[in-house]
Amino acid sequence: MNWRLVAIPVTLIPIFIIAIQFDIQLDDLLAIGIFPFVGAIIVMMIKLGLQGIKFAYITRKYLGSFDSFFKLTGVRIGSEFIKFTTPMFVGAELVVIYYLHKKGVNPAKAAWIAIMDIVTEVFAAGLLSIMAGIIALLNGAYVVAAVILAVSIVITSLWMVMFFLSSKRTFQVPKILENLTKRFGKEKGAKAIKKTNTWMEEVCTMSRENLKTPESKKIFTISFLFSLASWSFYGISFMVIAMGTGFVISSFDSIMAVMGANAIGNLPITIGGSGLAEFGIVAYLNNLDPFAFEISEDIVGWNSVIGWRIATYYVPIVITWLLLVKLALSKISKS
Known part of the structure; x- marks a missing residue:
């Protein structure tokens, strides 16, 4: 686990490169304002909270009241630390499987709960990212659209095919x-x-x-809706930050931009998608041109993008780490 703590400063390298390249000063970040910044953090924590509630819902549906709803929610939020510190959004399921197994749950059942959680997460994110890719394609941003669609379709299809084939x-x-x-x-x-x-x-x-039981279909549907809501809040977090700099963007456009950037950030190149997500947002919003990173007056500024990254990554990473250590990795007595 210690190597993950070392990996966090590495994610700052792309941020510093962007700041130096485009002359982003501390005053530029402060210009966002405390309220938009805090607002974006709150929106991001709502996103993580919905993920945690979804996991607690799935777990208690399959296992009954074997553990505290709030503790299960906290464990799932804490598991996001693993996703934040890996190249590609993977790993959180290992934490919840470990936690459930330590609580006395059969490994196969623990894995099934984790799979139900992650599949609905990937499915919702994939659909939103594919929508963003289609919009980029319709606007003539062929390179951006190709990257978004390629990553989203491959990852979403792989998970969904494996998930449904597992029943056959x-x-x-x-x-x-x-x-x-x-x-x-x-x-x-x-x-x-x-x-x-x-x-x-x-x-x-x-x-x-x-998988084919009415109860599981209901659990899958409700979990999927939770995931759609949580990813939507993730997109809205950028809208809140952008408001601080006077850049007006609708909630829908903000969600599409962030989910398109999220797909690009899922490329297994940098830890936590650092750098890729930032360039992805600018590429999506800057006239949908992936090579025109010189931002005009009518386009979102780099200070908004970096501020969004701090509010939705570096602040939550501290919170998720504390929950991970306090709940998921603490001494557990089997019930």
Whole structure:
């Protein structure tokens, strides 16, 4: 976990490059104003709170009242720290699986709950990003649209296909990976493969037992709506920041710009999408031209983009870290 703390300062490098390249001073950031900045933080925390509530809802629907609703919400919010500190938005599901297993939940059931949570998250984000890509395409921003659509369609399709196929077939570790693991890991590698295959078989069994039931369909639908709402608040956070600099943008356009940037930020290039998300917003809003980063008077300023990044990444990363350590990684007694 310590390497993640070291990785956080690395995410500042693209910010410094942008600030130096476009002569962004501290006064430019302060010009945003305290109220828009605090407002954006509050909106971002609402986004994270909705994610936490969704996870608590899914968990208690499948497991009953085995744990505090507020604690489950906090654990899910804390798990976002892992996503903030990885190249690509992955890893949060590992935290919740770990937490549920430590509480005595069967690993397969814990994995199923985590998968239901992450799939609805990816599906909602994917749909919004695809909408943003289509709008960019219709406006002639072919490069921006191509990147957004390629990333969104691939990631969304992969998750959804794997999710629904899990109810029809049993997945196992691919033979190539199995052979390599056994060759280099010897006996330990063989045991790891066997354990992984057993776990995947149990998860697929749970998928067959639950996915087609009316209750699970209801849980999926409600969770998906929660995810749409949470991602919408993420988009609105930029609108709040932009208001501080006098840049007027509608909530819909703000959501589309942020979700398009979010898709670009999902490229596994930088930690937490640092730099990619910022350039993605400007590319989307600056006449939808990915190569015209010199911003005119009528276009959102770089200070708004950097201020948005601080409010929706660096402040929440502290909060999620505290919740992760306090709740998810603390000593847990099995109920």
